[in-house]
Amino acid sequence: MSFEISIGPQHPIHVEPLMLRLSVEGELIVDVDVDVSYIHRGIEKALEARPYIQGLYLVERICGICNAAHSLCYCLNVEQLLGKEAPPRAKYLRIVVEELSRIHSHLLWLGHYFHTLGFETLFMYFWRDRERIMDMLELITGNRVTTSYNTIGGVRRDLTPEAEQRLRRTLDYIEERMRYYEKVIDSEPTILARTQGVGILKPSDAVRLGVVGPHLRASGVKHDVRLDDPYSGHDEIPFNVITWDTCDCYARVKVRIREVYESVNMIRYALDHMPSGDYRLKIPPFFKAPPGESLSRVEAPRGELVHYSISDGGDRPYRYKVRTPTLANLLSVVEMLRSRDGYEVYIADVPAILGGIDPCICCSARVMVTDEARRRRTIMTLEDVIKISRERGAKRR
Amino acid sequence: MRVPGRLVAEALRSLFKRRATILYPYRELEKIHLPEGFRGRIEFDRAKCIGCQLCFRVCPAKAIEMIEDEKGKRPIFYIYRCIYCAQCAEVCPTKAISMSKTFENIALRKEDLVVR
Numbered sequence: 001m002s003f004e005i006s007i008g009p010q011h012p013i014h015v016e017p018l019m020l021r022l023s024v025e026g027e028l029i030v031d032v033d034v035d036v037s038y039i040h041r042g043i044e045k046a047l048e049a050r051p052y053i054q055g056l057y058l059v060e061r062i063c064g065i066c067n068a069a070h071s072l073c074y075c076l077n078v079e080q081l082l083g084k085e086a087p088p089r090a091k092y093l094r095i096v097v098e099e100l101s102r103i104h105s106h107l108l109w110l111g112h113y114f115h116t117l118g119f120e121t122l123f124m125y126f127w128r129d130r131e132r133i134m135d136m137l138e139l140i141t142g143n144r145v146t147t148s149y150n151t152i153g154g155v156r157r158d159l160t161p162e163a164e165q166r167l168r169r170t171l172d173y174i175e176e177r178m179r180y181y182e183k184v185i186d187s188e189p190t191i192l193a194r195t196q197g198v199g200i201l202k203p204s205d206a207v208r209l210g211v212v213g214p215h216l217r218a219s220g221v222k223h224d225v226r227l228d229d230p231y232s233g234h235d236e237i238p239f240n241v242i243t244w245d246t247c248d249c250y251a252r253v254k255v256r257i258r259e260v261y262e263s264v265n266m267i268r269y270a271l272d273h274m275p276s277g278d279y280r281l282k283i284p285p286f287f288k289a290p291p292g293e294s295l296s297r298v299e300a301p302r303g304e305l306v307h308y309s310i311s312d313g314g315d316r317p318y319r320y321k322v323r324t325p326t327l328a329n330l331l332s333v334v335e336m337l338r339s340r341d342g343y344e345v346y347i348a349d350v351p352a353i354l355g356g357i358d359p360c361i362c363c364s365a366r367v368m369v370t371d372e373a374r375r376r377r378t379i380m381t382l383e384d385v386i387k388i389s390r391e392r393g394a395k396r397r
Numbered sequence: 398m399r400v401p402g403r404l405v406a407e408a409l410r411s412l413f414k415r416r417a418t419i420l421y422p423y424r425e426l427e428k429i430h431l432p433e434g435f436r437g438r439i440e441f442d443r444a445k446c447i448g449c450q451l452c453f454r455v456c457p458a459k460a461i462e463m464i465e466d467e468k469g470k471r472p473i474f475y476i477y478r479c480i481y482c483a484q485c486a487e488v489c490p491t492k493a494i495s496m497s498k499t500f501e502n503i504a505l506r507k508e509d510l511v512v513r
Binding site for chain 2: 009016050054055056057058063111121125128131138139142143146156157163180181184187188189190192285286
């Protein structure tokens with residue numbers, strides 16, 4: 001006899017509204033449904049009604065944490081439509097801010113993850129150190145969270161020598177702190193007990209479900225857009241793609257900690273080898289993009305971010321499509337939460353597993369993810385929807 | 398190796414450190430050091446404005462309205478709609494718009510959040 005338990009849409013373990021319907025037998029979870037459609041905001045449609053320069057500030061607000069990645073992806077996309085490329089200095093400055101926001105996102109995640117595990121002390125320490133990174137972002141871009149740094153054809157301001165010095169000092173501090181935290185995490189029984197062997201996602205399953213980002217790399221698959229498709233001069237900057245082969249929540253923690261070191265080194269390299277010259281192209285605020293389509297990919301802190309746009313030759317996109325990393329990762333939650341032969345998932349593991357993918361629901365409320373039809377709930381198939389829409393269309397005619 | 402309570406030493410040390418947070422509201426405002434180029438409340442120099450309407454056309458939050466006065470078309474900034482992107486300050490050909498360091502844009506009356 002199995003019961004159904006709903007976690008969400010509002011629940012202490014969620015930061016954002018997300019519905020998990022768990023089918024449980026005793027303490028064991030046998031099946032799960034995910035519904036992310038609680039905060040649909042219609043951003044893609046809104047982008048169609050704005051000139052390109054205004055859309056830049058709208059895509060930044062798809063996700064507050066990944067705003068640098070979103071605006072970078074948008075700028076790359078529009079630059080591709082225009083057939084232009086940012087100058088070398090702009091590319092390096094973009095990398096600096098992108099990696100800074102990756103550090104801040106990973107520190108945020110680490111803090112929040114230990115908070116969901118009930119380890120409040122580490123949560124406080126991670127967030128205290130994250131504040132240093134936020135100060136650096138404020139120093140370079142003019143704001144703590146919403147950076148508004150990337151613009152079409154480059155970046156909006158240059159890096160001053162004083163800011164560079166302060167940034168270097170902060171990076172040293174962050175690296176030292178992260179080495180200490182890694183030691184703590186590796187030896188703390190509370191954390192090891194809650195993460196090791198929990199939420200196993202095999203590499204084959206991860207690839208089959210289209211998992212991206214640190215979550216995929218924690219399953220031992222070497223995949224990183226920065227390496228596979230260097231979009232902003234990443235081919236000139238040496239870095240390691242961090243993978244971990246235990247495929248559990250512990251691997252996800254380790255991968256993100258090690259990625260902070262990589263980001264720190266990437267920023268140092270970018271600062272050491274910063275090209276001189278212009279930091280932005282002269283592009284007028286209003287322009288018409290030539291007809292065509294373009295696709296851009298960026299390694300956001302949470303994984304591969306895809307922007308796709310179609311231009312009909314006007315001053316605004318004809319269609320804009322965003323595929324955020326959390327949307328790709330959510331299906332793996334279903335896989336990880338389902339008990340199978342020899343692999344048992346308990347209700348108490350839900351926060352650890354769900355937290356492990358770094359869910360950002362506000363990015364994802366774009367489609368409804370449905371696993372299968374559950375009892376007492378009817379779910380429309382695609383054919384049903386097509387049939388209804390045709391009937392309604394016929395009536396209107 | 399499993400070592401329980403490794404954080405205890407760090408936690409004890411933190412007891413004697415300076416507080417990481419800043420008391421708010423208005424208690425320790427002098428401790429906040431905003432960098433140059435911070436994007437705060439818009440400041441507008443009416444004398445420099447030439448009425449080109451670029452800021453009005455570029456504003457993504459529609460926080461700028463154009464009005465007609467004796468000198469021609471001039472913008473009004475509604476701070477309560479502003480998203481602090483500073484795009485208007487960037488496009489302004491005469492640098493009549495600038496971003497100040499005022500970040501506490503709270504008021505009881507709507508008129509206090511309008512910059513003319």
